[in-house]
Amino acid sequence: MEDGEHEERWTAVDEYVVRQLIGEDAELDAVSAATEAAGLLGGPISATQGRMLELLVRISGSRRVLEIGTLGGYSTIWLARGLPADGQVITLELDAHAAEVARSNIASVGLADRIEVRVGSALRSLQELVAEDRGPFDLIFIDADKQNNPGYLEWALKLSRAGTVIVADNVVRAGRILDPDATDSRLGEGGLDGLRRFYDLLGSEPRVTATVIQTVDAKGHDGFALALVL
Ligand code: DHB
Numbered sequence: 001m002e003d004g005e006h007e008e009r010w011t012a013v014d015e016y017v018v019r020q021l022i023g024e025d026a027e028l029d030a031v032s033a034a035t036e037a038a039g040l041l042g043g044p045i046s047a048t049q050g051r052m053l054e055l056l057v058r059i060s061g062s063r064r065v066l067e068i069g070t071l072g073g074y075s076t077i078w079l080a081r082g083l084p085a086d087g088q089v090i091t092l093e094l095d096a097h098a099a100e101v102a103r104s105n106i107a108s109v110g111l112a113d114r115i116e117v118r119v120g121s122a123l124r125s126l127q128e129l130v131a132e133d134r135g136p137f138d139l140i141f142i143d144a145d146k147q148n149n150p151g152y153l154e155w156a157l158k159l160s161r162a163g164t165v166i167v168a169d170n171v172v173r174a175g176r177i178l179d180p181d182a183t184d185s186r187l188g189e190g191g192l193d194g195l196r197r198f199y200d201l202l203g204s205e206p207r208v209t210a211t212v213i214q215t216v217d218a219k220g221h222d223g224f225a226l227a228l229v230l
């Protein structure tokens with residue numbers, strides 16, 4: 001098969017999985033539409049990946065979840081769906097407009113009482129969470145500007161305990177991660193380098209054991225890093 005045919009095939013399989021296992025989701029369709037209408041660019045995860053996040057929250061029995069990078073709140077809502085009634089997501093967003101859109105989306109699906117959106121530089125917000133003694137979190141999802149991924153991982157570890165699950169989005173980028181000359185304009189300046197430094201840190205950090213799950217779906221070929229804090 002040609003590359004394009006593979007892409008068509010895996011997209012068709014993704015649609016099949018959504019039909020078979022996830023089903024119609026009018027709430028999240030409206031969230032996606034509102035996010036697009038607000039002009040927010042960037043990449044929300046696919047529904048199949050969203051369900052994976054929900055499952056990871058449930059499998060780990062997480063009650064306190066931290067998300068770095070909110071955008072319109074699509075992945076935030078999937079994470080919150082995995083929580084028990086007394087669980088909470090704190091999600092960090094740099095852009096005040098995106099945070100407003102996310103708050104509105106979150107309210108529209110009835111999850112405002114379970115999700116706190118904090119606006120500002122995530123590195124600063126993370127420092128504040130440590131100062132406020134808000135950790136440890138049970139699961140941390142990293143999905144913001146990729147050049148800061150190594151710093152996000154370091155702060156995530158400060159906000160972890162043995163057993164914390166750390167997940168990071170976009171660690172494959174259709175294989176561009178392998179090519180030192182590749183650029184990835186959608187990740188911004190230094191994005192691929194940040195991801196490679198993130199791998200270096202993840203691979204050398206004795207406090208975690210980690211792997212990467214490559215994904216092919218409606219969003220193309222990418223992947224999740226999955227780590228457990230020891
Ligand atoms: C893109 C996708 C993402 O998941 C992300 O976090 C940033 C950018 C993209 O493909 O544009």
Ligand code: MG
Nearest residue numbers: 043143169170
């Ligand atoms: Mg992402």
